[in-house]
Amino acid sequence: MTAAGNPPNPAAVDTATLRRLLDAGNPPRLIDVRTPGEFDAAHIPGSRNVPLDLLRAHGDVLRAHLDERAVLVCHSGRRAGQAGRVLADAGLPGLRVLAGGISAWQDAGAPLATGKPRWALERQVRLVAGSIVLGSVLTSARLPRAKWVAAGIGAGLTYAALSNTCAMGMLLSRLPYNRGPRTDLTTVLDALATGGR
Structure with missing residues (x-):
C-alpha cells in the first residue's frame, strides 16, 4: 500500500x-x-477477456x-492499471501491465487475433466529448447558455484525468456496439478454468 492507503x-x-x-516454457x-x-476486434492470441x-x-x-x-492488457495501459489496483485490493x-497496451503491441508488429473492427473505447470518448463541445460552442452563438455544456464536458474530462476514471467511457462501454458476446462471471470463470475465451 502507498502512504495514502x-x-x-x-x-x-x-x-x-x-x-x-x-x-x-511457462508463459x-x-x-x-x-x-x-x-x-473481439483485436487481441493478443491466448489472452482471456475479463472486462474491467x-x-x-x-x-x-x-x-x-x-x-x-498474470499480465493485464487494455488499449493503452490505463484500464489495465485500474484492474491491477482492484486485484491488489x-x-x-504484484501483477504487471502491458506498457502502452494493445496499441504498443500492434505498433511493434506483434501477433494479433483479429475479428470485426471496432473503435477503441478511448477513441469513442474523444469523438463523443469533442462532438458535444463543438456542438455546444457553435450553438452558443445563438444560445449563449449552451457554452456551459462545453464547460461541463471540460470539467468531466479534467476530473477523469485527475481520478484516472472516465464516466463517459463507462457509459459507452455499456452500449450494444461495445458489449460484443455475452460476458458474465460464469463465462469468464469457465474461460479462465478451461483456457477458452
Whole structure:
C-alpha cells in the first residue's frame, strides 16, 4: 500500500519483454480488461477477456483464478492499471501491465487475433466529448447558455484525468456496439478454468 492507503500502481512490462515471456516454457496468463467488443476486434492470441467492469464487481472471486505472474492488457495501459489496483485490493499484488497496451503491441508488429473492427473505447470518448463541445460552442452563438455544456464536458474530462476514471467511457462501454458476446462471471470463470475465451 502507498502512504495514502491505496495499492501501488502495477509494474509495467514492455512488448519485447512480454513476447520473450510468452515464448518461454511457462508463459504468464494474459488478462485483457477491455470490453468484449474491443477484445473481439483485436487481441493478443491466448489472452482471456475479463472486462474491467466485471473485474471491479467480482475482483475477490476472480483473484482465486489468477496468480501474480498474470499480465493485464487494455488499449493503452490505463484500464489495465485500474484492474491491477482492484486485484491488489482483493489480495493479489504484484501483477504487471502491458506498457502502452494493445496499441504498443500492434505498433511493434506483434501477433494479433483479429475479428470485426471496432473503435477503441478511448477513441469513442474523444469523438463523443469533442462532438458535444463543438456542438455546444457553435450553438452558443445563438444560445449563449449552451457554452456551459462545453464547460461541463471540460470539467468531466479534467476530473477523469485527475481520478484516472472516465464516466463517459463507462457509459459507452455499456452500449450494444461495445458489449460484443455475452460476458458474465460464469463465462469468464469457465474461460479462465478451461483456457477458452
